[in-house]
Amino acid sequence: MEKTELPITKNNEEIDLLELAKTVWLKRRIIFITILLFSILGVLVALVLQNEYTAGSTFVPQTSEQGKVGGNLGGLASLAGINLGGLSGGSEIPPSLYPKIVSSVKFRKDLLNATLNIQGDSQKISYQYYYDSIHRLGLIPLFAKYTIGLPGLFIKNIRGNNVMESPSNDHGLINVSESEFEHFKRLDNQVSIEFNEKEGFVSLSFSMPEPLMAAQMARYAEELLQKEVIEFKIQSAREHLKYTEERFEEKKIEFEGIQKKLAIFRDRNQNLSSAMILNQLEKLEAEYNFAFSIYTELAKQLEQAKLQVSKDTPIFSIIQPVTIPIEKSAPRRPLIVIVFVLLGLVIAFGYIFGREFVLSVKEQWEIKNNSDPES
Incomplete structure (x- = not known):
């Protein structure tokens, strides 16, 4: 039986680069075929992928x-x-x-x-x-x-055939x-x-x-x-604006009601000057002035709230x-082909060196068994 020289020396178990190169050269046909097959596969994959x-x-x-x-x-x-x-x-x-x-x-x-x-x-x-x-x-x-x-x-x-549709969401949660x-x-x-x-x-x-x-x-x-x-x-400025608008509308209705009430009272009591009428008139005017001051202040706050919304808008x-x-x-088609070529190269080298390693281990095991006197 012809013994193949191993790329690993018997003395120090170091890798012999010359033997590795020799092994690669002897198996160059396998490497070339593997790289060619993976190159063709890479080209096919690159052509099939959709453009993005x-x-x-x-x-x-x-x-x-x-x-x-x-x-x-x-x-x-x-x-x-x-x-x-x-x-x-x-x-x-x-x-x-x-x-x-x-x-x-x-x-x-x-x-x-x-x-x-x-x-x-x-x-x-x-x-x-x-x-x-x-x-x-x-x-x-x-x-x-x-x-x-x-x-x-x-x-x-x-x-999909067995599960019923999910119930409607009544809790404000998001269904997906x-x-x-x-x-x-x-x-x-x-x-x-x-x-x-x-x-x-x-x-x-x-x-x-x-x-x-x-x-x-x-x-x-x-x-x-x-x-x-x-x-x-x-969000904060808009909530403040909404609150101010609601208060402004309330005070506007209240102010217009007092204004109308004061106008009606004056129309009905133009020629009367009794103390009771004057007292009621002063009371209505005080209510009018108070409502007007609140209405005016809320109008200012409303404009400020609108300006604040514009100011806070990014x-x-x-x-x-x-x-x-x-x-x-x-897809990057040239890169895909290069990756497949490298992958074919790695697989080819892995197959060659893995096969040589298995053969060397098997040969050493046979030599050991043959040299054993008991076997």
Whole structure:
């Protein structure tokens, strides 16, 4: 039996690089075929994957002056280990929490109802309707769905036939259906938002199979995010405005009633000058003056409350508006082919060296058994 020289020496068990190189050269045919097969597979995968287009915008949220001072002092005080976060005094959402808003259930539910236009079609549809009725899965997702995901799909169909519809929500809670949950998982991969703390700007992007739809969803997500931030910021001022408006309307009705009552009394008692009538007139005029002063003060407070709402409304400076993308963002086909080539190279080397290692262990075991006098 011819003995093959092992790439591991018997003295110090170190790897012999020359033997490894010799082994690779002798098995070059296997390496070449493996890399060729994986290259072809990589090309097929790259061609089958659907194109994705990404649109986005960049904007700067203009916070209140009080918040800016707290932010500047906070940056300096953090060097000394002091936290001035409680001194900012503002009730606004910091940009670092924008990703939490985007990932919230309410925000994603609103995204499902976003209005879209398909390229070359004037009909308007919603995001949810597009993926439920129009969009078709690519070959690879479709293959994975009916192979790896077949058990889950089978269980889902059984549950869908046996489980009754969820009862109506009477407790003010948010219900999420299974269909919406599947859309949520896709949205998590499509929408992206990042806050650059150093520069102070926010970048939001959205990916879709068509460039126009990607731009529409990015703009809708941007407007929806800014609306949520504005609503949170002016919530206190708006509640104060609502309360002031209600009190103003009450006092307005009361003032107009007293004004009308005083006018009627004066019309009926123009030529009378008795002490009792004068006393009643003075009483009505005092009530009128008191109601007028309250009415005037509430009118001033109402205008101040309206100005406060405008003052507290955040302003977003758009640095880069949403534009329709021209080039696709995914898939990166050259990178996919390179990854498959490297994967084929690793598998080929693993097969060759693994096989040599198994043969060497088997040979050493046979030599040991042959040299054993008892065997």
